[in-house]
Each structure stands twice: as C-alpha cells, then as structure tokens.
Amino acid sequence: MKQKQLFTGLLSFLVLLSACSKKDQETIDTTYPEIDVAAASAFPKQCSEVQRGQPFTAKIHVSDNKELGSVSIDIHHNFDHHSHSTEVSACNMEAVKTPVKPMVLIQTIAIPGGQTNHVVEQVINIPADVDPGDYHFLIRVTDKEGWQTIKGLSFKIR
Incomplete structure (x- = not known):
C-alpha cells in the first residue's frame, strides 16, 4: 500500500x-531581435553617401517578438578596409589611407517600454572637417532579455 x-x-x-x-x-524569450535595413525608409543603406558639414537622419527599423530594449549606433572609419559588413553587396572602396581626423560616434538610444516594433529616427551631425572616405555604420539592437543583433553597413562621407 x-x-x-x-x-x-x-x-x-x-x-x-x-x-x-x-x-x-x-x-x-530566446528569439533575437531584428533590424530591417531593407525597409523603404531605412537609412543609411549599404553604400549610401552623406556629406561633411550636413546632418542626416538615420532611420532604423527594429522589431522583437516580446519587447525591444535599445539601439546602439557605431560610426567609425574604414580607411584600412577591415570588414564587419553583414551585407552581401560590396561597395567601391577608396585607396587605403591613414586617418587624420576621422569621424567616430558611439551612441545608445533607449526604446520606449513595451514596444515590439519601432523606428529609431536619429539626427546625426557630420562635422565639416572630418576625413572623407569609407566608413562603417554598425547598428546593434538589444531586446529586454539581452539578446542582440548586429548589422554592419558600409557608407561614404564625402
């Protein structure tokens, strides 16, 4: 019994x-957030060009199955032709050169709580005296659980 x-x-x-x-x-939540660089209004796109001394508005489309956390932008020169591009198409590269006054920007943007889809619109000022040439525009989106997705785009500052 x-x-x-x-x-x-x-x-x-x-x-x-x-x-x-x-x-x-x-x-x-074990699902990575997403970055949609193919969205019609997304900017920059692979091989975009921006002008020194003129601001541009980055439009970054992000989504997550549960809840978004933040987006981080990292702009740095690619004068040595290193790569962390996540895009299939390659851009025409200028000759390798030594940076004198390259643009560097690292910025984190919080996303309002409870959102699963969001478009980050961030004005980015390009100083008139930075080195023109090849740059990377890295986007990192992190969800509330800490999962992160990275997109690496190549662009030029003229």
Missing part, C-alpha cells in the same frame, strides 16, 4: 514538474 502511494505521489510530482517546465519554456 505504501509503495502504491509513494508511486502515485512520485508520478503526480513528475507530471506537475513537467507541466511547470513547459510553461517556463514558453515564457523564456
């Missing part, structure tokens, strides 16, 4: 544990 009660109790515990485990798995 005690063995039957012990077996029934153990079986009930395992069924309950299995049900809890499935519920926990359904609520855990």
Whole structure:
C-alpha cells in the first residue's frame, strides 16, 4: 500500500514538474531581435553617401517578438578596409589611407517600454572637417532579455 502511494505521489510530482517546465519554456524569450535595413525608409543603406558639414537622419527599423530594449549606433572609419559588413553587396572602396581626423560616434538610444516594433529616427551631425572616405555604420539592437543583433553597413562621407 505504501509503495502504491509513494508511486502515485512520485508520478503526480513528475507530471506537475513537467507541466511547470513547459510553461517556463514558453515564457523564456530566446528569439533575437531584428533590424530591417531593407525597409523603404531605412537609412543609411549599404553604400549610401552623406556629406561633411550636413546632418542626416538615420532611420532604423527594429522589431522583437516580446519587447525591444535599445539601439546602439557605431560610426567609425574604414580607411584600412577591415570588414564587419553583414551585407552581401560590396561597395567601391577608396585607396587605403591613414586617418587624420576621422569621424567616430558611439551612441545608445533607449526604446520606449513595451514596444515590439519601432523606428529609431536619429539626427546625426557630420562635422565639416572630418576625413572623407569609407566608413562603417554598425547598428546593434538589444531586446529586454539581452539578446542582440548586429548589422554592419558600409557608407561614404564625402
């Protein structure tokens, strides 16, 4: 009799544990957020050009299955032709050169809470005296759980 009660109790515990485990798995976010650089209004796009001394508005389309967290922008020169582009198409590159006064920008933009789709519109000022040439525009989107997606675009400052 005690063995039957012990077996029934153990079986009930395992069924309950299995049900809890499935519920926990359904609520855990393991999906990476997305960056849509192909959206019609997205900017910059691969191989875009911007002008020194003129601001431009970056439009970054991001989404997540649960909740977005933040977007980070990193602009730096590519005068040495290093690569972290995530795009298939390559851009025409200028000759390798030594930077004198390259543009560098690292900025994090918080996304309002509770959003699963958002378009970040950020005005970026290009100083008139920065080195023209090849640059990278890296976008990092992080969701509330900490998952991160990176897109690396090549662009030129003229």
